[in-house]
Amino acid sequence: MLSRSLTDDAELRALEPWRAPEFAAHVAAAQEHLLRWLPWGASAAEVDGAEKLLQRYADAQARGEGRILGIWVGDKLVGGVLFRVWDQAMGNCELGVWLAPEAVGRGLITRASTEMIDWAFRVRGMHRVEWRCATGNTRSSAVARRLGMTKEGVLREAAPLHGVRHDIEVWAVLASEWPRSGLGIRPEA
Structure with a gap:
């Protein structure tokens, strides 16, 4: 089983379909x-x-096309990270994240994202990791900035959500720009 410590009390773990009841309860509580x-x-x-969502990501992982991991603080699921898009042939992927409000401000998303990006570059040989967020999602763009990503532009009214079209910021980091920090999910993990 994949498990990676993020802090003294938080870790990154596989978020598999059998965890659907726990995942649904987490999403409902933070909905x-x-x-x-x-x-x-x-x-x-x-x-x-x-x-269905977790099975879609399990199937994608089985095909080598990405993954979804949860963030637990103690025994409580509080968020997660996922590769929403994975194009091995082009060497490009897109990282997505979410976090319950009670876990905001602890650096968990930045740490978990660092692990995922490091894994994508060092283990899977990806060339580019993208991060997309609505222009009003300032916490998300702040994480992209902390990760050393470059804001490449804005896709105007590109994402409809709940009847409203949102502008989407596109951020990215290239493998050649990623620091050799020694962090990340090790190949044997």
């Missing part, structure tokens, strides 16, 4: 917070929807 930015915030609040 008001998550719905503002995530299209799956409503459907994943039910066990069936959560299971």
